Amino acid sequence: MKFLEAHAAIKEFSGGPPLKFLLACSAVTDTLDVFVKAHAASKGLDAQVDTLPFDTLGQFLRAEPPSDEREVFVLFPWNLVRETDWRTGLPAQSSSGESVHQAMAESLRLLSLRRSAGFVYIAAPIPPLLGTEARCSELSDQLLAAARGLGATVLSPANFSLSSYFQTGNAFASHALSDIAEAVVIAAIGQQLAPKKVLVTDFDNTLWAGVVGEDGVDNLAYSAEGAGFPFFVYQSLLRKLKNEGTLLVGVSRNDRDLALAPFDLDEMLLKESDFVTILASYHSKSAQIAQVAEMLNLNLDSFVFVDDNPVELEEVRRALPEVECMQFSADGTMLPSILMSLTQRFGKGAHTEEDAKRTDMYRLRAASIVPSEVSGADLRTFLQSLQMKLTIKERSFGDHTRCLQLINKTNQFNINGDRLAEQELQTILSAGGRLIGATLEETGGSHGEVVACLISVDGTIEAFVMSCRVFQRRLEYAFTAWLASQSDAPTQFRYGPTARNEPVRLFLEQIVGTPAGGLIRFDAKNLATSLAPDLQLFDVAAELGDT
Amino acid sequence: MNEVIKQKLEDIFRLVFELPSDAKVGDIQQIDFDKWDSLSHVSLMSAIENEFGLEVDIAESISLTSFESIELYLSRKVV
Numbered sequence: 096m097k098f099l100e101a102h103a104a105i106k107e108f109s110g111g112p113p114l115k116f117l118l119a120c121s122a123v124t125d126t127l128d129v130f131v132k133a134h135a136a137s138k139g140l141d142a143q144v145d146t147l148p149f150d151t152l153g154q155f156l157r158a159e160p161p162s163d164e165r166e167v168f169v170l171f172p173w174n175l176v177r178e179t180d181w182r183t184g185l186p187a188q189s190s191s192g193e194s195v196h197q198a199m200a201e202s203l204r205l206l207s208l209r210r211s212a213g214f215v216y217i218a219a220p221i222p223p224l225l226g227t228e229a230r231c232s233e234l235s236d237q238l239l240a241a242a243r244g245l246g247a248t249v250l251s252p253a254n255f256s257l258s259s260y261f262q263t264g265n266a267f268a269s270h271a272l273s274d275i276a277e278a279v280v281i282a283a284i285g286q287q288l289a290p291k292k293v294l295v296t297d298f299d300n301t302l303w304a305g306v307v308g309e310d311g312v313d314n315l316a317y318s319a320e321g322a323g324f325p326f327f328v329y330q331s332l333l334r335k336l337k338n339e340g341t342l343l344v345g346v347s348r349n350d351r352d353l354a355l356a357p358f359d360l361d362e363m364l365l366k367e368s369d370f371v372t373i374l375a376s377y378h379s380k381s382a383q384i385a386q387v388a389e390m391l392n393l394n395l396d397s398f399v400f401v402d403d404n405p406v407e408l409e410e411v412r413r414a415l416p417e418v419e420c421m422q423f424s425a426d427g428t429m430l431p432s433i434l435m436s437l438t439q440r441f442g443k444g445a446h447t448e449e450d451a452k453r454t455d456m457y458r459l460r461a462a463s464i465v466p467s468e469v470s471g472a473d474l475r476t477f478l479q480s481l482q483m484k485l486t487i488k489e490r491s492f493g494d495h496t497r498c499l500q501l502i503n504k505t506n507q508f509n510i511n512g513d514r515l516a517e518q519e520l521q522t523i524l525s526a527g528g529r530l531i532g533a534t535l536e537e538t539g540g541s542h543g544e545v546v547a548c549l550i551s552v553d554g555t556i557e558a559f560v561m562s563c564r565v566f567q568r569r570l571e572y573a574f575t576a577w578l579a580s581q582s583d584a585p586t587q588f589r590y591g592p593t594a595r596n597e598p599v600r601l602f603l604e605q606i607v608g609t610p611a612g613g614l615i616r617f618d619a620k621n622l623a624t625s626l627a628p629d630l631q632l633f634d635v636a637a638e639l640g641d642t
Numbered sequence: 643m644n645e646v647i648k649q650k651l652e653d654i655f656r657l658v659f660e661l662p663s664d665a666k667v668g669d670i671q672q673i674d675f676d677k678w679d680s681l682s683h684v685s686l687m688s689a690i691e692n693e694f695g696l697e698v699d700i701a702e703s704i705s706l707t708s709f710e711s712i713e714l715y716l717s718r719k720v721v
Contacts, residue, residue: 098693099650102657125681126688262700263684269691482646538695634646 096273100480101133108136115143116165116283119212121152121174122266130276137416138280149264153177156205166212167282169275170247171255171266172221172238175202179221179238181257182264189226195234203241213282215275216242219255219266248278248439251432291419291440292393293371294336295384297402298347298354301423302326302365308349308507308563308595312356317363325425330364332434337369340450341441342457344387345373346380346400348407348566349507350595371454372461377598380407381414391460399440406567409477478568478632481537485570485633487577490530490547495520498532498547505560508571508598511591515558520549527552533574535565546574554586556617563598569629571602576626577635584619647720650693651713658686671708678707694720 096104114135118124124146135142145164147155152174160166173180176198178190206214218239225231242249254271267275299306303326304316316323317330337343343365347354354375358367367373371391374383380400388395395417402408408420419440423433490498503514524530533546545565549558556578561571578585591612592600603610606622655667659677672678678686687703690696690712696719698706706712 098689099653099657126685256697258697258700259688262703265684265688269688269697270695272688272692479646482644634644 096130096133097480098129098272100476101129101273103476104133104136105129108141111136111139111141113143114140114280114283116167117145117147118169118279119147119152119155119166120169121147121150121171122169122260123149123264124169124267126265126269127267127272127276127279130272131279134273134277134280135283137412138284139416140280140284142280142283156202156209160209164211165283166209167279168206168209168212168214169279170206170214170216170242171219172235175199175238175241176234178224179234181222181260185222185224190224192225192230195224196237199237199241203245206245213285214242214245214247215250215278215282216245216247217250217254217266217275218242218252220252220257248282249435250275250278290442291341291399292397293342293344293387293391293399294333294437294441295344295346295387295398295400295418296333297380297404297407297423298345298349298357300403300425301401302330302345303357303363304425306563307353307356309504312353312360315357317357325427325430327364328430329423329425329434332437334365334369336437336441337454338451339442340447340453342391342393342454343370344384345370345375346383347373347375348377348380348563349375350597351375353595368458369454371457377601379410379414381411384411384415384418387461391457399437401437404567406474406477406481410474410567413474413477474567475628475632481568483568483570483633484536485573485577485635486534486536487574487635487637487639488532488534488544489639490532491524491528495530495532497544498530498549501532501544501547501560501562502549502558505562506593506595507563508561508566508602509593509596510556510559510599511589512593512596513558513591515549523549523551523557528557531578533570535568535570546570548574548578550585554584554617555614556585556588559588559599566598569632572606572626572629573633573635575606575622576630577637579617579619579622579626580630584623585617586619587617588615589613590615644717644720647694647716648713651690651709651716654686654689654693655709658682658689668709671710673707690716696720 128144131144132142176195178186178195178198221231221235223231225234239249254268254275255266256268260266296302302317304322305314307315317326319327333343354373355367357363372387374387376383384398384400388398395415398418400408400411400418400420401423403423405422408422411418412420421433421436424430499515499517499520506512520530528549528551531548532544534544535542542565545562547558547560548556551557590599590603590610600610603615606626607615652667655661655670656663656665659682661667670678672683687698691698694716702715706715
């Protein structure tokens with residue numbers, strides 16, 4: 096959640112039960128306020144937060160604790176050992192280990208007296224207080240262990256900004272304000288005390304590297320080597336959690352046989368039988384998750400949803416605010432904290448024989464789940480925040496390698512599944528046809544060329560494909576709106592249902608009604624009007640003419 | 643400048659300085675705008691960093707003292 100979205104969330108909030116607490120932090124917390132209110136609002140709560148003056152946490156801890164006020168402590172290493180505060184500089188000589196440990200013990204004693212408190216610990220780096228790097232590293236580990244001992248939610252060093260702490264006393268990294276605020280709100284509510292029960296995981300680029308619908312089952316990576324290593328480790332964690340009682344659910348935007356194909360190879364660490372259920376369809380993930388919760392008779396606040404795609408995560412967040420959503424990344428700097436966060440939510444100190452059998456018990460209940468057709472959350476405001484830039488490119492001349500590759504590789508969003516040889520393409524273009532491609536960029540980076548559209552001289556859309564990597568962004572609607580607004584707009588689609596192109600059937604159903612195979616009229620005037628809101632989600636540039 | 647980015651910057655100014663949603667902000671400069679003090683400057687920089695995914699270093703922050711200068715800065719920094 097970013098700044099403007101947080102303000103929008105507060106503005107849309109119509110009120111709810113109060114969430115009153117004291118935010119006890121030694122750093123300046125002003126920049127956190129709006130995000131705390133927004134996250135509380137997303138949970139239907141009206142955050143009413145008191146704060147401490149800058150750098151008075153030490154005195155506050157020594158005073159008599161308020162008897163009835165919930166407290167949330169946001170701690171840094173220097174709140175456990177004062178000497179690790181960057182703003183005091185380093186002492187004239189290396190500190191003795193004994194004095195440091197005495198200070199830590201006293202801080203922990205005072206904090207443990209706050210019986211109704213929630214804790215968040217930001218594992219900021221510490222200055223080289225002790226004599227050697229090894230001793231400093233050991234101290235960092237001890238501070239982290241101490242925070243865990245308090246039951247703190249631990250946030251990575253990336254949540255800390257040393258430059259900001261120096262300049263203004265605000266120790267929070269600007270990009271992390273939403274994550275920190277979310278942890279604070281959860282600590283205030285007390286949800287961190289209850290372990291989660293159901294881990295819902297996406298498949299493409301989460302359980303394995305690659306997109307099974309585009310790359311094919313033989314080109315995925317999930318083994319303990321190369322690109323597959325992060326996914327192998329993620330699967331190993333899920334297997335461990337399942338053996339200790341966590342219920343695994345798979346959710347994938349795919350045809351079911353495609354989603355299951357990697358399991359059929361029997362080469363992955365995780366097996367289909369490790370999952371309570373696997374749901375694969377083109378309907379919203381929030382609807383599928385809601386159905387699972389109902390079928391298994393489990394509350395949504397016991398669910399965690401893991402996906403690499405921020406659009407899917409936002410859809411679930413909006414439709415099902417009780418579900419905790421976590422973005423997966425195979426990046427080596429982020430993977431450890433993701434796996435640790437999952438362990439915090441699901442990990443148990445001890446597990447029983449019943450825990451190991453829990454999946455089998457629930458598989459029976461889940462056997463009769465049918466994919467839901469309920470539509471998902473409205474993502475428009477989120478999609479606007481992605482600052483999507485659509486660049487339309489004339490590919491009738493010059494290099495059209497990527498377009499032809501898209502047409503011949505894409506199965507799911509493919510208007511008729513027809514494959515096209517180079518010679519056939521040249522024949523259509525020589526007769527006056529057009530080949531158009533489109534690239535997509537957004538705040539997260541560039542997706543490259545993701546749309547290809549071939550229009551014959553008589554105005555028939557002979558090929559229209561879109562990469563499944565950019566589903567859920569309304570891109571197919573926006574591109575169609577752009578085509579409709581051109582002076583030489585197409586006149587008809589050539590649609591052919593295939594075993595794989597259900598996403599196209601759903602798209603055509605929305606824009607022209609229930610499609611039959613064959614030629615479908617392209618009503619440019621109507622489409623330009625009805626799909627205009629989708630086009631407005633994009634900053635559109637057109638690079639037309641000879642290339 | 644990208645219109646989406648400019649609109650966001652205008653919204654940020656209105657929210658940080660608690661101005662009406664239709665307030666004109668394009669001419670605002672710290673030197674003659676009472677609401678723009680050191681505390682609100684910190685809030686403004688934090689909001690801009692968060693919204694646009696940037697890190698504004700101290701030297702740059704000191705020079706960002708008007709809507710116009712920030713607009714120019716963002717046109718260079720934001721893709």
